[in-house]
Amino acid sequence: MCGATPAAASGPAHVEEPVAYDALLLLGFGGPEGQDDVIPFLRNVTAGRGIPDERLEEVAHHYRHFGGVSPINQQNRDLVAALDAELRARGIDLPVYWGNRNWMPYVADAVQQLHADGHRRVLALATSAYSSYSSCRQYREDLADALEATSLGAQLQIDKVAQFFDHPGFVAPFVAGIRAGLAELRERGIGNPNEIEVLFSTHSIPVADAERSGPRDRDFGPGGAYAAQHAAVATQIMRELGSTSPWQLVYQSRSGPPSVPWLEPDVNDAIAQLPAQGRRGVLIVPLGFVSDHMEVMWDLDTEAIETATELGLVAVRTATPGTAPAYVAGLVDLVAERLKGTPASQRPRLTSLGPWFDVCRPGCCENARLGFRPALAGLTP
The missing domain is CATH 3.40.50.1400 (Rossmann fold)
Structure with missing residues (x-):
């Protein structure tokens, strides 16, 4: 399986052997950081759909209402800092990087930096808990696109943390x-x-x-x-x-x-x-x-x-998880499961649907309009 570590390459539903990852990559959606960013950002979000700027302005007013600044980037900066602190507190030497789908820093930029810093086995964590095209498979496509854009597919191995809706x-x-x-x-x-x-x-x-x-x-x-x-x-x-x-x-x-x-x-x-x-x-x-x-x-x-x-x-x-201590600790628990190769039967989950798959199954979360595109951290297609 292209891009995967040896432990995941054969496609087990759950990777139950330790993997010595050397970095963590937080995957985000991205958002504008000023009024001038709003329309370019929305063009990125809707790329390939042929939506004119006039229609994008109908959505843009949501962002313009808040000064053209989406809170999501700062929230991810805060989450990166919180994850870094929790990892250090547990003695886990795993630097945290961050890349977005639709705005800077882009996933490809993060992948380039990971490689430049000497990292070769990366565990990706998407800021989305559930299974769907946009919340899981598209992030996997983002990773495949980033490796292609940077020509680093033969030098970087990237796995992904499973969906964590019931952790x-x-x-x-x-x-x-x-x-x-x-x-x-x-x-x-x-x-x-x-x-x-x-x-x-x-x-x-x-x-x-x-x-x-x-x-x-x-x-x-x-x-x-x-x-x-x-x-x-x-x-x-x-x-x-x-x-x-x-x-x-x-x-x-x-x-x-x-x-x-x-x-x-x-x-x-x-x-x-x-x-x-x-x-x-x-x-x-x-x-x-x-x-x-x-x-x-x-x-x-x-x-x-x-x-x-x-x-x-x-x-x-009510509140979202944000950087609540239980949430941050839970995300690091998920990372630790992959570092240690924790058996699926020993992973705490709160519904009968979990634990979800470390390696996405064939045909998982197809985009009905676009079909299947190359994606990391899962079996083909």
């Missing part, structure tokens, strides 16, 4: 956030659990891509592995909290032509139904996001909260 370190901040959110709603006069709807929100994706998420030889039901993973985590969270409040999985941030079906219901549509169901409060949980980036700040903190307020609902949005 305790990722789940714990959401549990704490919901507990705090429910307490806030009680303080604001809504103490009856039946009057509070918990909305677990994640990024919508095209239905065709959702159906192709996860390995093709397993039926995850409607919405594929992407929806199944979110639903499993939400179920576990509510069970852990012992909450009897009604809840549902909702989606946000859809784009593209109306003729293309995307996962539903939209968070705003779901909120609109709540008063008729006797709800007085709504707890919005950004379950699909690892930090408070633009989709959280605009689509939830601005649009969804406004929708709830207009309907007379008391609305609270």
Whole structure:
């Protein structure tokens, strides 16, 4: 398997032997850092779709509302620093690099720097917990593209940390956030659990891509592995909290032509139904996001909260993991599993879907529109 370490090259679902990685590469989405960056950034995001700048401006106003600066880059800088500190605290000598898909520093820049600094066995960690084309396979394609662009494919080996949607370190901040959110709603006069709807929100994706998420030889039901993973985590969270409040999985941030079906219901549509169901409060949980980036700040903190307020609902949005100690420690746990070759049976996960695959299975997370492109850290195609 091109680009992989020997331990992963034969394609085991879980790499259960130690690998002496010499660097960690954090993979991010990227975002503009000023007004002049907004349209070039959006061109990168939508490359190949032929979308004119006039239409991109319709999305650009989200960024312009915040001075043209996406918070995601600073959040990743903070995460790099937090990961570095946690690794050092544990005595793990693994320098942390960072590369983005859509803005500087690009993945290819990071790969070039890794090689220049003498690193040859790299473990990549994507800032996305779930399985889908854009949240997993596309990052694997980014790695393959970077090795091709730099002509370093024969000199660098890159594996990838598995999707971590049900790792305790990722789940714990959401549990704490919901507990705090429910307490806030009680303080604001809504103490009856039946009057509070918990909305677990994640990024919508095209239905065709959702159906192709996860390995093709397993039926995850409607919405594929992407929806199944979110639903499993939400179920576990509510069970852990012992909450009897009604809840549902909702989606946000859809784009593209109306003729293309995307996962539903939209968070705003779901909120609109709540008063008729006797709800007085709504707890919005950004379950699909690892930090408070633009989709959280605009689509939830601005649009969804406004929708709830207009309907007379008391609305609270809970925190994302960000750099919460449990989350950072959990990410380093995932790295340590690969350094040590921890058997899958000994890896703590909170749903029956995990632990997810270290080496992605054949046909995993195909892009319905583009098909399969070369990708690292998985079996062909």
